[in-house]
Amino acid sequence: MTTASSADHPTRRDFLYVATGAVAAVGAAATVWPLVSQMNPDASTIAAGAPIEVDLTPIAEGQDIKVFWRGKPIYISHRTKKQIEEARKVPVASLPDPQSDESRVKAGHDQWLVVVGICTHLGCIPIAHEGAYDGFFCPCHGSVYDTSGRIRQGPAPSNLPVPPYTFVSDTKIQIG
Amino acid sequence: MSGPSDFQPTNPALKWIERRLPIMGLMHSSFVAYPTPRNLNYWWTFGAILSLMLGVQILTGVILAMHYTPHADMAFKSVELIVRDVNYGWLLRNVHAAGASMFFFAVYIHMFRGLYYGSYKEPREVLWILGVIIYLLMMATGFMGYVLPWGQMSFWGATVITNLFSAVPYFGESIVTLLWGGYAVGNPTLNRFFSLHYLLPFVIAGVVVLHVWALHVAGQNNPAGVEAKTEKDTVPFTPYATIKDMFGVSCFLLFYAWFIFYMPNYLGDPENYIPANPAVTPAHIVPEWYYLPFYAILRSIPNKLAGVVAMFGAIVVLAFLPWLDNAKTRSSKYRPLAKQFFWVFVAVCIGLGYLGAQPPEGIYVIVGRILTVLYFAYFLILLPLLSRIEKPRPVPNSIADDVLAKSGGKAAPMVSSVIALMVAAGLLFGGADSARAAEGGTKPPAQKWSFSGPFGTFDRGAMQRGLKVYKEVCAACHGLSFVAFRNLAEAGGPGYSVAQAQAFASDYKVKDGPNDQGEMFERPGRPADYFPSPFPNEQAARAANGGAFPPDLSLITKARSYGRGFPQFLIDFFTQYQEQGPDYIVALLQGYEDKPPAGFNLPEGSFYNNYFPGHAIKMPKPLSDGQVTYDDGSPATVAQYAKDVTTFLMWAAEPHMEARKALGMQVFVFLILLTVLLYFTKKKVWANAH
Ligand code: FES
Numbered sequence: 001m002t003t004a005s006s007a008d009h010p011t012r013r014d015f016l017y018v019a020t021g022a023v024a025a026v027g028a029a030a031t032v033w034p035l036v037s038q039m040n041p042d043a044s045t046i047a048a049g050a051p052i053e054v055d056l057t058p059i060a061e062g063q064d065i066k067v068f069w070r071g072k073p074i075y076i077s078h079r080t081k082k083q084i085e086e087a088r089k090v091p092v093a094s095l096p097d098p099q100s101d102e103s104r105v106k107a108g109h110d111q112w113l114v115v116v117g118i119c120t121h122l123g124c125i126p127i128a129h130e131g132a133y134d135g136f137f138c139p140c141h142g143s144v145y146d147t148s149g150r151i152r153q154g155p156a157p158s159n160l161p162v163p164p165y166t167f168v169s170d171t172k173i174q175i176g
Numbered sequence: 177m178s179g180p181s182d183f184q185p186t187n188p189a190l191k192w193i194e195r196r197l198p199i200m201g202l203m204h205s206s207f208v209a210y211p212t213p214r215n216l217n218y219w220w221t222f223g224a225i226l227s228l229m230l231g232v233q234i235l236t237g238v239i240l241a242m243h244y245t246p247h248a249d250m251a252f253k254s255v256e257l258i259v260r261d262v263n264y265g266w267l268l269r270n271v272h273a274a275g276a277s278m279f280f281f282a283v284y285i286h287m288f289r290g291l292y293y294g295s296y297k298e299p300r301e302v303l304w305i306l307g308v309i310i311y312l313l314m315m316a317t318g319f320m321g322y323v324l325p326w327g328q329m330s331f332w333g334a335t336v337i338t339n340l341f342s343a344v345p346y347f348g349e350s351i352v353t354l355l356w357g358g359y360a361v362g363n364p365t366l367n368r369f370f371s372l373h374y375l376l377p378f379v380i381a382g383v384v385v386l387h388v389w390a391l392h393v394a395g396q397n398n399p400a401g402v403e404a405k406t407e408k409d410t411v412p413f414t415p416y417a418t419i420k421d422m423f424g425v426s427c428f429l430l431f432y433a434w435f436i437f438y439m440p441n442y443l444g445d446p447e448n449y450i451p452a453n454p455a456v457t458p459a460h461i462v463p464e465w466y467y468l469p470f471y472a473i474l475r476s477i478p479n480k481l482a483g484v485v486a487m488f489g490a491i492v493v494l495a496f497l498p499w500l501d502n503a504k505t506r507s508s509k510y511r512p513l514a515k516q517f518f519w520v521f522v523a524v525c526i527g528l529g530y531l532g533a534q535p536p537e538g539i540y541v542i543v544g545r546i547l548t549v550l551y552f553a554y555f556l557i558l559l560p561l562l563s564r565i566e567k568p569r570p571v572p573n574s575i576a577d578d579v580l581a582k583s584g585g586k587a588a589p590m591v592s593s594v595i596a597l598m599v600a601a602g603l604l605f606g607g608a609d610s611a612r613a614a615e616g617g618t619k620p621p622a623q624k625w626s627f628s629g630p631f632g633t634f635d636r637g638a639m640q641r642g643l644k645v646y647k648e649v650c651a652a653c654h655g656l657s658f659v660a661f662r663n664l665a666e667a668g669g670p671g672y673s674v675a676q677a678q679a680f681a682s683d684y685k686v687k688d689g690p691n692d693q694g695e696m697f698e699r700p701g702r703p704a705d706y707f708p709s710p711f712p713n714e715q716a717a718r719a720a721n722g723g724a725f726p727p728d729l730s731l732i733t734k735a736r737s738y739g740r741g742f743p744q745f746l747i748d749f750f751t752q753y754q755e756q757g758p759d760y761i762v763a764l765l766q767g768y769e770d771k772p773p774a775g776f777n778l779p780e781g782s783f784y785n786n787y788f789p790g791h792a793i794k795m796p797k798p799l800s801d802g803q804v805t806y807d808d809g810s811p812a813t814v815a816q817y818a819k820d821v822t823t824f825l826m827w828a829a830e831p832h833m834e835a836r837k838a839l840g841m842q843v844f845v846f847l848i849l850l851t852v853l854l855y856f857t858k859k860k861v862w863a864n865a866h
Contacts (some may be wrong), residue, residue, distance in 0.1 A: 044660070
């Protein structure tokens with residue numbers, strides 16, 4: 001069809017077809033944008049993900065609590081001297097995901113470990129105070145984390161992530 | 177149908193598939209090589225438009241279902257959250273809601289076209305009946321979809337329509353209980369309607385496949401009504417019909433986009449911005465415009481069962497059309513009498529649509545009965561009779577002859593009939609509007625608003641002052657529960673910074689909890705919190721306000737309106753007048769009279785207001801001069817307060833209005849460009865065919 005009379009006005013015809021096709025393609029692409037963008041978190045979800053404050057006074061030494069921030073469980077452990085020592089004793093280079101304990105806590109608040117309680121393997125919630133390293137044990141596929149939340153054994157590839165947080169006062173942190 | 181396809185792909189991978197599943201061949205023979213009569217006019221593009229609309233509705237519907245909650249307590253709110261919080265949620269919702277109207281608009285033209293050109297006649301009876309089935313399914317789907325937002329019209333529409341089945345003798349009540357899943361319309365009803373509203377479009381899509389299949393077996397009818405005989409009568413579907421359909425679709429999209437971006441509430445009922453309330457029925461239950469003719473037939477018949485039978489009969493009779501009209505000549509072009517009566521019939525349908533929106537009293541009932549009789553007479557008496565007595569004009573020998581005979585001079589009637597149809601549709605759309613006219617209360621004067629028209633934006637100063645008026649005056653009784661403090665800092669809002677919104681929020685005490693001790697506690701508001709309501713529940717609100725319930729103000733400017741009357745509502749469509757709500761509210765706030773006019777009996781505990789329907793309002797005069805102090809030097813007068821607070825509430829009702837209008841402008845520029853390009857491409861392509 002398109003070649004039947006293209007000898008007459010070859011350029012004008014081609015230009016028209018190409019222009020129409022291009023404009024239609026731009027329109028189609030622009031239409032896809034809102035259809036995909038709507039899948040992202042909506043404004044109320046984003047607003048609900050604002051930082052939270054947690055009071056640390058009720059957490060006794062050797063205990064930990066779980067709070068939720070952005071739908072994720074956050075472990076806050078009040079570590080004992082022994083736990084801190086265990087974490088600092090191990091040569092960093094020997095770890096699967098080498099990170100020093102000091103870099104995972106806030107200076108001057110070494111007893112407080114704050115980590116996202118989601119196993120870095122496939123997302124299960126590890127159990128605190130279990131496993132061979134006195135840290136966390138993930139029951140799903142047997143990953144073991146130490147008292148600094150670092151991976152020591154099992155299929156998980158990396159340490160439990162530390163969420164963004166700051167000490168508002170000695171007994172209060174803000175997560176987020 | 178061109179028989180088994182001779183299409184053969186050259187790519188070896190495609191060849192491999194084609195040998196096992198000849199789908200490319202099927203597509204090629206159905207949509208590329210398929211011979212289409214060369215004399216089709218633009219009325220035939222509505223088939224393509226309908227396919228598009230089905231796709232649009234399914235796509236946007238599936239997306240909306242990702243964000244919607246089908247629960248009686250949450251449905252209304254979830255729709256509001258879609259519009260306010262979901263990325264482009266307002267757009268998707270407008271596309272879907274206006275899409276329903278566009279779908280019906282297109283299907284009515286498609287059906288009238290079939291009627292005019294005799295597209296139901298032998299050998300296309302099954303094709304036609306499948307179409308009637310699709311139409312019935314569309315009506316069911318549209319009705320159930322309208323229930324989902326769970327506003328007042330949703331709820332009462334559901335009640336009235338399901339009660340139609342109670343007319344069935346003996347089993348009526350049981351059928352209705354079965355439909356409801358309870359003793360009244362309630363949560364189980366909403367749940368099943370949602371399920372079916374999701375299901376039925378796919379059933380429609382299935383029947384559409386059969387419809388298209390039947391079409392491809394019988395071949396398309398055409399304006400001449402003679403079958404295609406030789407190669408000269410047809411052109412290949414692609415590129416000829418495809419490019420023509422694309423141009424038609426593009427024009428249609430311009431019309432559609434007008435509603436999406438500029439008149440999103442023109443076709444809806446303001447009453448549906450009030451959450452469903454099983455204790456209060458709205459003054460006028462009016463279905464969506466596309467059901468109005470059948471609603472008029474229902475109401476014209478004074479017997480319950482007979483009314484319901486007539487209403488369904490009005491649709492079912494269409495299925496028998498191929499046998500009611502025996503005339504050998506298909507196209508009304510060559511049937512001088514049928515042609516005239518066709519237009520009379522169109523007028524009858526539009527008249528019924530208009531009456532369906534009027535209150536069922538006086539002259540409306542009588543005219544309704546006459547038109548109902550005429551509607552049925554057209555099918556049951558006139559068409560059978562015409563086929564015997566009418567002497568048709570000779571039809572052309574072939575489609576090719578028809579094309580040759582009318583080269584030139586046919587565009588004018590085409591354009592005029594398009595205009596006539598637009599006006600008629602406007603009349604129908606606006607019919608619902610006039611039902612609200614003259615409900616008591618003076619018509620509020622139209623105000624000048626910065627946010628009206630295609631380029632309208634909110635006046636930031638007015639919004640900030642309005643927020644102050646709301647906070648210091650209205651908030652004592654009225655909630656604003658869909659507005660969050662964070663919204664105050666959003667684009668298109670009152671123009672506060674995030675820090676200002678945060679500070680504003682922290683002035684409020686918000687109930688939170690339970691805490692670790694299991695107790696509720698109060699804390700300062702955060703940006704994510706919503707404006708707290710002054711009363712914990714409706715009962716408390718009523719108890720404190722002499723039995724009246726101060727409505728939540730989040731949606732008040734959209735939930736209040738007044739009829740504009742004929743022909744004003746038609747003009748409104750073109751001028752994009754959408755400000756009935758603000759005009760009403762600003763008038764109401766200033767409409768108090770200390771003394772009711774002589775002879776008016778003001779009930780105890782009420783106040784006289786010029787603009788309130790019925791004039792007796794429970795709310796005491798809320799504003800007086802000097803009540804709120806403005807920091808920006810604006811006059812501290814009731815008139816200024818009213819205008820400011822209304823501006824603020826308009827934004828509260830539609831926080832993304834500015835985004836809507838701005839995107840609308842881009843879409844229009846794009847669509848106009850595309851339409852022009854498609855027009856010339858179409859001309860170029862068709863130049864080869866003539
Ligand atoms: S998810 Fe924790 S070990 Fe697999």
